[in-house]
Amino acid sequence: MRRLLAAPVGLRWVHLILGGALLMPYYLLASVVAGMIGAGDFTSLGVLLLIYAGALPIAALTALFPLVRPMSVAVVRAMCGVPGERLAEGPAGSWAARWRASAWWALHLGVGAVVSGVTLAVPPMGVVLLVLPFSTRLQRAELGLDWFSTGAPVYAAPFLGLLLLAALILCAAGAGALLARLAPVLLGPTAADRLAAAEERAADLAVRNRLARELHDAVGHALSAVTLQAVAARRVLDTDPEFVREALAAIEDTTRRTVGELDAVLGLLRDGDAARPDAAPAPGLHTDLEGLLARTRAAGTPVAERQDPGPAGSWERLPAIVSREAYRIVQEGLSNAMKHGGGPVELSITVQAAPGGQNTRELEISMTNPPAPAGTRADRTTGGRGLRGTAERAALLGGTVEAGPREGHWRLRAVLPLGAEPGTGRSGAADPAGGPR
Incomplete structure (x- = not known):
C-alpha cells in the first residue's frame, strides 16, 4: 500500500491522460454509429454521454486480444507504481484472463477520458479566476463572468480558482490510486498463470x-x-x-x-x-x-x-x-x-x-x-x-x-x-x- 501511495502523482496523471487519448478512436466510431441512427444534437450533454457510454463496450471487445494484457502490464508497471510481482507476465492464455484484461482496458480508457476532459477544462478556468480581480467589468462580461461584482466576490475569485485547481489534483490522484489498486485484481496472474509459472x-x-x-x-x-x-x-x-x-x-x-x-x-x-x-x-x-x-x-x-x-x-x-x-x-x-x-x-x-x-x-x-x-x-x-x-x-x-x-x-x-x-x-x-x- 505504501508503494502505491508513494508513486508519483504526475506519472499516474499522464497514465490517465494516455487512457483518454486511446479512447478517442472508439469515441469517433461511436459518434458515427450515433449519427447513423439519428441520436440527435451532438452538442447536447446527454448525447455526448451516450456516445461516451457506447465507446466503452467497443473498446472492451478489442481488448480481448491476448497481447493487450502484456502491453497494459508494461504501462502499469512503469507509470502506476504497482510492484511487478503482483502483475501477470505474458499474453492472456485463458478467456478468464482476457475478460479481466478487457475490463481493465475499458476502465483505464473510461476513467482516463473523464480525467482528461477535466484536465482540459479546469486549468483555464482556474487561471481566469486567479486574474479576475485585475479585469474590467467589460472583460468579465465577455467571459460570461459578469455575475462577479466589483466588491468582495471579485477578490474571492482567486480562492475559488485555487480550489478548482486543488480539486483537479485530488481528482487525478484519487483516480490514479483507484486504478493502481485495481490493476493487480484485473491484470494479476490467474490460477492458470500461476500453474504455468x-x-x-x-x-x-x-x-x-x-x-x-x-x-x-x-x-x-x-x-x-x-x-x-x-x-x-x-x-x-x-x-x-x-x-x-x-x-x-x-x-x-x-x-x-x-x-x-x-x-x-x-x-x-x-x-x-x-x-x-x-x-x-x-x-x-x-x-x-x-x-x-x-x-x-x-x-x-x-x-x-x-x-x-x-x-x-x-x-x-x-x-x-x-x-x-x-x-x-x-x-x-x-x-x-x-x-x-x-x-x-x-x-x-x-x-x-x-x-x-x-x-x-x-x-x-x-x-x-x-x-x-x-x-x-x-x-x-x-x-x-x-x-x-x-x-x-x-x-x-x-x-x-x-x-x-x-x-x-x-x-x-x-x-x-x-x-x-x-x-x-x-x-x-x-x-x-x-x-x-
Missing part, C-alpha cells in the same frame, strides 16, 4: 538438479580420486618412483575420462546433443564398472566386489537407464568411501527376485566400509549433496536408497526395480532374443 519453475529446477547430480558424481569422483593419488604420490616421491609413475598414469587416465564425461553432461543442456552420432556414450555398469573399480583401487582404497547379473547373465541386458543410474550410485558410494572411509569397501551388485513374487526383479546395490579411525577422518565439505543425488536417481526409477551407520560400518544400499523376469511375457520383461525391452 509453477510448472516452468519445476522444469527449470529439474534441469538444474539433474545437472548438479551429473557434475557432482562425474567430476566430484574424479577430483577425489586424483587428489588421493596425488597425495599418495607426493608422500613416496623420493622412495618409490615406480608408484609415483603409476599414480601419474592413473591421474592422466582419470582426467581424460572425466573430460569426456563432462562434455556428455554439458550436452544434456543442449537440445539435440543426446542424439549426436559423435556424442560420448553415457557410462554404465557393462562398460565402465571395471574401470571405476580399478581407478578406486589405484587411489589406495581396496574393493571386494560381488557381481551377479541374475538370469540375464550380463549387465549388457539391463535397461540402459538402469545401468547408467546404477553406475552413478556405485560411483558416488566409492567416492564417499575414498573421502570419508577408513578401510576396504565391500561392494555387492546383484539382480534378485523382488519381494511379493509375480516374477518381478530388482537390482540391489550394497556397499559397506568401516569408518575412518579417530583423528584421521577427512572433514566433510560437500554438505551431503551426493547422497541426496543418489536418492533422487533411485526415486526417478521408482527405487529407494538407504544410507547410514550399520553394525559399526557405513552402509549404502540402493534398490532399483527391473520389472518381470526374462521370458515371462509380462510388461517390462526382457526379450530372450533381444535383451531388455
Whole structure:
C-alpha cells in the first residue's frame, strides 16, 4: 500500500491522460454509429454521454486480444507504481484472463477520458479566476463572468480558482490510486498463470538438479580420486618412483575420462546433443564398472566386489537407464568411501527376485566400509549433496536408497526395480532374443 501511495502523482496523471487519448478512436466510431441512427444534437450533454457510454463496450471487445494484457502490464508497471510481482507476465492464455484484461482496458480508457476532459477544462478556468480581480467589468462580461461584482466576490475569485485547481489534483490522484489498486485484481496472474509459472519453475529446477547430480558424481569422483593419488604420490616421491609413475598414469587416465564425461553432461543442456552420432556414450555398469573399480583401487582404497547379473547373465541386458543410474550410485558410494572411509569397501551388485513374487526383479546395490579411525577422518565439505543425488536417481526409477551407520560400518544400499523376469511375457520383461525391452 505504501508503494502505491508513494508513486508519483504526475506519472499516474499522464497514465490517465494516455487512457483518454486511446479512447478517442472508439469515441469517433461511436459518434458515427450515433449519427447513423439519428441520436440527435451532438452538442447536447446527454448525447455526448451516450456516445461516451457506447465507446466503452467497443473498446472492451478489442481488448480481448491476448497481447493487450502484456502491453497494459508494461504501462502499469512503469507509470502506476504497482510492484511487478503482483502483475501477470505474458499474453492472456485463458478467456478468464482476457475478460479481466478487457475490463481493465475499458476502465483505464473510461476513467482516463473523464480525467482528461477535466484536465482540459479546469486549468483555464482556474487561471481566469486567479486574474479576475485585475479585469474590467467589460472583460468579465465577455467571459460570461459578469455575475462577479466589483466588491468582495471579485477578490474571492482567486480562492475559488485555487480550489478548482486543488480539486483537479485530488481528482487525478484519487483516480490514479483507484486504478493502481485495481490493476493487480484485473491484470494479476490467474490460477492458470500461476500453474504455468509453477510448472516452468519445476522444469527449470529439474534441469538444474539433474545437472548438479551429473557434475557432482562425474567430476566430484574424479577430483577425489586424483587428489588421493596425488597425495599418495607426493608422500613416496623420493622412495618409490615406480608408484609415483603409476599414480601419474592413473591421474592422466582419470582426467581424460572425466573430460569426456563432462562434455556428455554439458550436452544434456543442449537440445539435440543426446542424439549426436559423435556424442560420448553415457557410462554404465557393462562398460565402465571395471574401470571405476580399478581407478578406486589405484587411489589406495581396496574393493571386494560381488557381481551377479541374475538370469540375464550380463549387465549388457539391463535397461540402459538402469545401468547408467546404477553406475552413478556405485560411483558416488566409492567416492564417499575414498573421502570419508577408513578401510576396504565391500561392494555387492546383484539382480534378485523382488519381494511379493509375480516374477518381478530388482537390482540391489550394497556397499559397506568401516569408518575412518579417530583423528584421521577427512572433514566433510560437500554438505551431503551426493547422497541426496543418489536418492533422487533411485526415486526417478521408482527405487529407494538407504544410507547410514550399520553394525559399526557405513552402509549404502540402493534398490532399483527391473520389472518381470526374462521370458515371462509380462510388461517390462526382457526379450530372450533381444535383451531388455
